[in-house]
Amino acid sequence: MILAVASGKGGTGKTTVSASLLSVWGKPVVGVDLDVEEPNLHLFVRPEIAGREKAFMEIPVADETKCTYCRQCSDLCQFKAISVLGEVLLTFPEMCHGCGGCISICPEGALSAGSRELGEISWGRAGKAGFLMGRLRVGEAMSPPLMRAVKEKLRGMTSHGAMDVIIDAPPGVSCPAINAVMDSDVILLVTEPTPFGLFDLKLARQAFTPLNKPMGVVVNRAGVGTSDVYDYCKGSGLAVIAEIPYDRSIAEAYARGSIIAETSSGFRDMFIEMAHKVRSMNGGSHGREEV
């Protein structure tokens, strides 16, 4: 199964939950950091990195001597990454989404495939778990293309034998967050009982509901704030599968880069129970959709 640990609001505890679930999972599992804009799972699971590679995306390279300024490429591109101005052909490689349409449509063969570096993919082992992460190149504006490259690598890592996957997703509800959760079997939404946590939890539920996957809520910092998050979950049919207490020892362990489940038997049991509940959410009528 593939579990995506997501949230609307950032800083609710996605990585805390991901790292602890990896630690107690008890079955073959790969931890994947898909928050490629600011990956941090490795700071907690401290993997031994076995390999790295750069990821690239195809962008058009123009041979202006062949261009007849017919504008077909310019009219096709929805992102204005290629433009014909009078008798000048301009490309804006950093704005290209890599669809390859301009190269295909050019009747003169004036466009060929070049590449733009997206970032780096690295992999290895963290204890018994496999580990995989992407790190976006500084200056790269789009994370979904690198996320797709990380997921392609993941398919290679999980192709031999039954292997579960825990995805540490980026926050928010825009393209990167959707890209991180759309291949999962179960989505955990980590939130906190504050107005901010509630507001963004609502957004996340709205954004992910059309994916038709089982969703559960983990309330982190339970004890602060109000009961509004619980009332919302009850009213909207979202099960709160775990509460992580607002506890100084957790903050201290986090600041040291420790995995919370490994700091006490009580926390360990809490995450083992969380893992059981996640597994029981898998299956049912919600099949896995390959995208």
Add this chain to the structure above:
Amino acid sequence: MEKIAISCVEPSLDADVDPRFGRAAGYLIVDPDSMEFEYLDNGGSQVLAQGAGIQAAEIVARSGARVVLTGFVGPKAFQALSAAGIKIGQGVENLTVKQAVERYKAGQVEMASQPNRKGHWS
């Protein structure tokens, strides 16, 4: 004189200059000698997630205008306008279209050598 494209909030010589180039409501293409004009709507820019400045440069280039007067031009629009050989006068926001044209005709609008806005991603 060469035709001028001015970013504007409404299709009128008395309209305010729209300070934004790429996401302006539209452009008045003005003949500075006769003050005759035509209006080009830029409402389509609102649905573009990115590239509004480049699209605006395409619209202006196709209009035949050789000069742009506006408030702010970002780096990609600047590059595109420059590639099309269009001269750029920035900083004429807070004027009407007519006032901006008069000021240009009087030689009081400095032609830009670089953009005066950063891109969203830089």
